[in-house]
Amino acid sequence: MRTSYDAVVVGGGHNALVASAYLARAGHSVLLLERLPDTGGATVSTRPFPGMDANLSRYSYLVSLLPRKIVRDLDLDFRVRTRTVSSYTPTVRAGRPTGLLVGGGEARTRESFARLTGDDREYTAWREFYARTAHVAGRVFPTLTEPLPTKKELRGRVDDDTAWRMLFEEPIGRAVEERFADDLVRGVVLTDALIGTFADAHDPSLRQNRCFLYHVIGGGTGDWNVPVGGMGALTRALTDAARAAGAELRTGHEVTRVDTDGRHAEVTYRTADGEGTVGARHVLVGASPQQLAALTGDAPPPPAEGAQLKVNMLLDRLPALRDPDVDPHEAFAGTFHIAEGYGELARAHAQAAAGGPPTAPPSEIYCHSLTDPTILGQDLVDRGCHTLTLFGLHTPARLFTDATNDALRAELLTSALAQLDAHLAEPIADCLATDADGRPCVEAKTPLDLERDLRLPGGNIFHGDLSFPYADEGAPTGGATRAVGAWRPGTRTSCCAARARCAGAGSAASRGTTRRWPSWSGERRPPQR
DSSP states (O other): OOSEEEEEEEOOBHHHHHHHHHHHHTTOOEEEEESSSSSBTTSOEEOOSTTOOBOEEOSOOOBOSOOHHHHHHTTOOOOEEOOSEEEEEEEEETTEEEEEEEESOHHHHHHHHHHHHSSSHHHHHHHHHHHHHHHHHHHHGGGGGSOOOBHHHHHHHHOOHHHHIIIIISOHHHHHHHHOOOHHHHHHHHGGGOTTOOOOTTOTTOHHHHHHHHHHOGGGTTOOBEETTOHHHHHHHHHHHHHHTTOEEEESOEEEEEEEOSSOEEEEEEETTEEEEEEEEEEEEOSOHHHHHHHHTOOOOOOOOOOEEEEEEEESSOOOBSOTTSOHHHHTTSEEEESOSHHHHHHHHHHHHTTSOOSSOOEEEEOHHHHOGGGBOHHHHHHTOEEEEEEEESOOGGGOOTTTHHHHHHHHHHHHHHHHHTTBSSOGGGGBOBOTTSOBSEEEEOHHHHHHHHOOGGGOTTSSOOOOSSBOTTOOOSHHHHHOTTOOTTSSEEEOSTTSSSBOOOOOOOOOOBOOOSSSOOBBOOOOO
16 A cells, blocks of 8 residues: 555445546546445345345345446446336225236236226326426436536426426425326325435425435436346446556555645544555545544534335245236336335324334335346256345334334334235245245344444435535535535545435445546436335
8 A cells, every 4th residue: 555645535335436446547546445344335235144145235226327428438347137117016996906017018007007097097197297207317317427507507408397396396295196196106106205215295395306306317217227246246347447447445444534734635544453544635535424524523414314124035936916917027027016105105204203113114125036137046046036125115213223223123024024915915924035044034224224334324325315416506616616516625525425416326225326526527326226
């Protein structure tokens, strides 16, 4: 290790790796310091179940906000696959199991809407609504690799007053209620506003709108794609790109302080062998604003709060469904919505806001191995095994304490799986594989677990509330300040993590991203679904 570098990057998540690769390719000397034994942060694949050859995306699991420009610029050996089905939402109508299937072709989707609602009105509204979001996606997504526009510039680029109003100015609940009548359809639309975000549909802060926006603009289409080989494949590709460009990557190096006189910075780090320091012309912090403040001695930002339950499962087989019209291989290929009707989402939010866990926790499930079986060993594939990922909503960090975390995690897991069982012809527990120790292959992560594992503040998968993709009113928009939204004036330090208005590339313990650096590139927020 040298005594000084052009840039020291703190943290080894996907955004930090992107920044390191771009800087090194531009000819700068780069040192990346990561606390954990491996790079990747939330974009990693692990084998959580002993004796089982299943490489699961433990936290972040789908890809949408990674611009192809970054893949091309960095020559990444990384591929994604499109899911054949967008979503399936089971329900019961007139005592009969049924559901809403979105995907499998226009005729199939139209027929599913008609069977659920009785006519074509909801389907027509659906098409019109998502035509508007697609228009916005096509106009907004390209800006993610450009300097941050002003609000006026972005509105002019969108050039659709109705779409701008419903996404950027009014609570998304108003647009949902004005355009859709069916409770289930309303709920399916609203879920994209609640990923890792504890909010009501009519929250005046519009945090739900910001979450919704980033979940419908990815790739200019809003598609959420499957990473071939799991999220760890993205980390491996980024790590290889950074190293190939000349960046030094050191794991097991925890940065404890960053000092600067405005011209030069000194980074203090700790390893198993002791403490050390290294100099830098610039420091990029690929961590939360809370971590950045702690490293520099600044006042901490407002507390952040996550609101999700992440569950990973390995199954001996996919469960049969109560709905006779849909095959489980089709239903689980997309997003499988559970207890996510509009009214159910409102009740779950109200219960959690009142201080208790939702009695019927909403969640969505997805089967990676249906689209990409490469994450499973051949023996598991031959046996018909599959993975399931469950992402629960409205479980805010405020509900959890050190004393209650284990018990509440178990309670929410039981409740979430019970909601799933209500739509299955057999209990999900009967389908779970068992590991080498004879235990069911299921693990759950609460916001408190994510804070402990990854130092996500309050378990928030975005490091804090998301912001709209334009410069705040009155904010400087020229030079480095425009390009780097988390630049600390008068220092050589900036943030390149998920919440910064400049960062790197992924999707969320969830569904992830950035913007551009002064003389090199990046991408933008948030982390992946």
